[in-house]
Amino acid sequence: MASNGYRLDSELSGNWLFKLAAPQAFFPVAGKMIPWFATLAMLFALPGLYVSFFVAPTDFQQGEAYRVIFLHVPAAWMSMFLYLVMAFWAALGLILNTRLSGMMASAVAPTGAMFTFLALWSGALWGKPTWGTWWVWDARLTSELILLFLYFGFIALTNAIDDPRRADRAGAVLAIVGVVNIPIIYFSVKWWNTLHQGASVSLTRAPSMAKTMLIGMLLMALAAWMYSIAVALWRVRAIILERERDAQWVRELRGVE
Amino acid sequence: MLGGLKSIIVRDLRLSMRRRGDILNHLVFFVIVVTLFPLGVGAEPNLLRSMAPGIVWVAALLAAMLSLQRMFAADHADGSLEQMLISAHPLGVIVVGKIVAHWLLSGLPVTLLAPVVGVQFDLSQQALVVLTVSLLVGTPVLSLIGGVGAALTLGVRGGGVLLALLVLPLFIPVLIFGAGGVTEAQAGMSASPHLSLLGAFLAMSCVVAPWATSAALRVAYD
Amino acid sequence: MNWGSFGNFIHMGGYAFYVWGSYLMGVVCIAGELVLLARRSRLAERKA
Numbered sequence: 001m002a003s004n005g006y007r008l009d010s011e012l013s014g015n016w017l018f019k020l021a022a023p024q025a026f027f028p029v030a031g032k033m034i035p036w037f038a039t040l041a042m043l044f045a046l047p048g049l050y051v052s053f054f055v056a057p058t059d060f061q062q063g064e065a066y067r068v069i070f071l072h073v074p075a076a077w078m079s080m081f082l083y084l085v086m087a088f089w090a091a092l093g094l095i096l097n098t099r100l101s102g103m104m105a106s107a108v109a110p111t112g113a114m115f116t117f118l119a120l121w122s123g124a125l126w127g128k129p130t131w132g133t134w135w136v137w138d139a140r141l142t143s144e145l146i147l148l149f150l151y152f153g154f155i156a157l158t159n160a161i162d163d164p165r166r167a168d169r170a171g172a173v174l175a176i177v178g179v180v181n182i183p184i185i186y187f188s189v190k191w192w193n194t195l196h197q198g199a200s201v202s203l204t205r206a207p208s209m210a211k212t213m214l215i216g217m218l219l220m221a222l223a224a225w226m227y228s229i230a231v232a233l234w235r236v237r238a239i240i241l242e243r244e245r246d247a248q249w250v251r252e253l254r255g256v257e
Numbered sequence: 258m259l260g261g262l263k264s265i266i267v268r269d270l271r272l273s274m275r276r277r278g279d280i281l282n283h284l285v286f287f288v289i290v291v292t293l294f295p296l297g298v299g300a301e302p303n304l305l306r307s308m309a310p311g312i313v314w315v316a317a318l319l320a321a322m323l324s325l326q327r328m329f330a331a332d333h334a335d336g337s338l339e340q341m342l343i344s345a346h347p348l349g350v351i352v353v354g355k356i357v358a359h360w361l362l363s364g365l366p367v368t369l370l371a372p373v374v375g376v377q378f379d380l381s382q383q384a385l386v387v388l389t390v391s392l393l394v395g396t397p398v399l400s401l402i403g404g405v406g407a408a409l410t411l412g413v414r415g416g417g418v419l420l421a422l423l424v425l426p427l428f429i430p431v432l433i434f435g436a437g438g439v440t441e442a443q444a445g446m447s448a449s450p451h452l453s454l455l456g457a458f459l460a461m462s463c464v465v466a467p468w469a470t471s472a473a474l475r476v477a478y479d
Numbered sequence: 480m481n482w483g484s485f486g487n488f489i490h491m492g493g494y495a496f497y498v499w500g501s502y503l504m505g506v507v508c509i510a511g512e513l514v515l516l517a518r519r520s521r522l523a524e525r526k527a
Contacts, residue, residue, distance in 0.1 A: 053488070054480050064492035068501045075505075094472075114508050122501040129497050149426040156422055160413045169476040170409050174423060177405055177469050181427050184458075188430035192437065227509070234516055241523035254524065 021098050023240045024249050030233040037230035041223050048219030056212040065129040069213075072122035074221035075115045076140070078228060079147060080182075082112030086154070087179040090172035100236075102168025103243065105175065106158055107236035111228050113151035119144050139193035143186045150178045164243050261346045265354030266361070272331070273362050280362055283324050287367050290316040291374050302379055309378035310388065310439035311432075316374075317367050317392060318428050321399040322421055324363040328355050328407040329474070330416075342478055348471040356397075356404045356466070364396025380443065387442035387452070391435040394455040401459075401466035402427050408473035431458055 019025050052070035059066040086108045093101030123141050124134045135141070154171055161167035244250050273279060294312045295305055332338035341351050371392050375385045406424035410416045438451030482488040491498045 054482075057480055058492065063494060065494040065497050067491070067494075067498050071501050071505050111512065114512055118505055118508050121504050125497045125501045129494055146426050146429060149422070153423040153426065156415075156419055157409060157413075160410075160415055160419055166476055166479070169479075170473065173405070173469055173473045173476060174409055177427070177465070180465065181430075184430050185426070188433045192433045231512060231516065234520065238516065238520045238523040241520075245523075245526065 021096075021100050023100050023103065023244055024247070026100055027237055027240050030237050034230050034233050037226050037233065041226035041230060044219050044223035044226060048216060048223050051212060051216040051219060056216050057210060062130050065126065068122050068126040070216050070220050072119055072126055073217050074224045075122060076119040076144060077221050078224045079112055079116035079119050079144065081225075082108050082115065082228060083147065083151070083175075083182070084179065086112060087175040090168070090175040093168055094172040094176075099165075099168075099243070100240075102164075102172065103236050103239045104232065105168070105171060107232045107239055108228070109151060109155050109158075110235070111231050113148065113155065115224065115228075116144060116148040116151055120148065137193065139186070139190040142193065143189045146185055146189070147182070150182070154178070258347070258350055261350050262354045262357075265346075265351055266358045269355060269358030270361065273327075273358070279324075279327070280366060283320055283363055284366050284370055286323060287316050287320040287370065288374060290319055291377070295377075305378050306380065306443070307440075309375065309380055310384075310436040310443070312378070313371055313374055313388060314392075314395075314432050314436040314439075317364075317371070317396060318399065318425070318432060320367055321363055321396060321403060322424060322428075324359065325400075325403040325407045325420055325424065326410075326417055328359045328404055329411055330407075333411050333477075338474075339478060342474065348474065349467050352404065352408075352467045352470045352474070356400050356470070359404070360397050360400040364392070364400055368392040368396055380439075383445070384439050384442040387448045388439045390452060391438045391448070391455060394452060394459055395431045395435040398431050398455070398458050398462050399428060401462040402431075405466055405469045405473055408470045408477065411474070411477045431455065434458070 020029065048070070052067060056067070056070075058064060086105045089101045089108065090105040092098070093105065120141065123144065127136050127138075127141075128134050154174055157174055158167045158171040161170055241250060241253075291312055294308065298304060298308065329338060332341070342348065368389060371388050372385045375388050380388065403420075403424050406420045406427075409423065410420045413419060434451045434454045438448035438455070441448045441451060489495060489499075
């Protein structure tokens with residue numbers, strides 16, 4: 001056990017997967033993976049955008065305004081999925097006491113928050129032409145807003161604590177509590193919304209889905225997913241360098257001596 | 258174990274009794290926040306009556322939050338928390354004791370004051386009863402969840418506001434069903450589904466929160 | 480989906496503000512994230 005409480009990399013012996021759990025080993029691997037995922041992101045985004053704008057037909061009720069869903073829905077999906085990913089890495093770090101897991105959680109968080117914001121922004125821009133107001137206290141949008149608060153909380157907490165180990169572990173406890181609460185929050189907000197909605201329609205009820213619309217959303221979602229992985233890998237590399245700056249291998253990398 | 262629990266509660270209560278002003282300030286804050294809303298939205302009785310459940314509940318939330326830092330901060334500052342962690346007492350007992358003490362000093366007084374405040378909004382008797390019961394069941398949940406936040410932000414800079422940021426979103430389900438129940442009662446309908454759900458939240462947080470708070474305390478001290 | 484003309488495409492059936500407002504924000508967010516990350520990365524690689 002190293003003096004900072006983390007397992008020495010040499011103690012995680014054998015299994016290549018465990019070897020990869022060492023930041024020093026993961027750093028170059030992550031670097032090699034980034035271009036692949038970036039390329040995949042483009043390979044999904046280009047046909048996705050093409051389908052969204054040139055294949056999917058005009059909607060009967062909402063006209064061209066509905067095309068916002070090809071951005072809004074994938075962003076919303078990613079915002080929720082990335083929170084789960086973040087909580088997963090955080091929990092793993094807490095259980096296995098590995099540095100890299102905590103770093104991955106911190107690497108994912110800003111992208112998750114970005115997608116949450118994008119979902120809210122595009123939701124507002126979708127709501128105005130279709131339902132007349134910039135904001136609707138719809139169950140999904142309200143839950144999305146609360147999710148943004150949860151992301152901000154995680155980021156604020158981990159940034160406020162100077163010791164990276166304590167920051168990671170505190171963030172992990174928070175992320176786990178958050179993950180447990182998200183279904184409860186969603187259920188509560190949904191209930192609250194139906195009470196006050198009455199006969200009005202949910203903002204996020206998409207137009208009756210032509211198959212092409214579904215394909216467009218799926219392609220954009222896959223693009224967002226690949227993008228998120230590429231960005232998370234890039235960010236975790238920066239975090240590794242920041243945290244491990246005193247390590248020999250980092251000093252050699254920078255040519256500091 | 259129960260003896261240990263009682264001793265922690267008594268200790269926290271005794272320490273707080275020395276600074277009786279804190280509890281009073283807490284209640285005054287609650288009343289001030291409640292009073293702000295009519296001043297902000299106008300004194301139209303029907304409007305106020307419909308808003309009252311939300312107003313009282315939000316004020317209770319904010320008041321609970323303000324006093325949360327007190328749960329661990331003083332003991333952390335003078336080192337007695339560290340002593341407790343090393344001591345033979347199981348951490349869970351210490352945590353539960355502190356949460357109970359916190360509730361007795363913040364949630365319970367607010368619950369007792371709520372009917373008085375509710376009368377200001379011309380709530381019906383039925384609604385007042387539901388308001389009080391909902392706060393009775395709901396404020397312990399605030400103390401439980403808040404304890405996790407207090408432990409996570411122990412000694413962290415920007416603590417108070419950060420604590421609020423962390424903990425308020427988690428309070429939202431309690432707010433929704435607490436205030437929602439009172440609204441139902443106002444409409445003459447049964448609030449038992451809401452109160453049952455609050456009870457379920459209480460049960461759930463009794464299980465989850467002490468674990469999370471203990472984990473957070475260990476994180477802070479390791 | 481035949482737009483007829485580039486002008487029609489941009490016009491988006493009158494909903495240009497909402498549709499392009501969303502997608503432009505998407506571009507801003509992604510570009511912003513990438514720029515900030517590049518800066519962070521460069522700083523991390525350089526700082527001694």
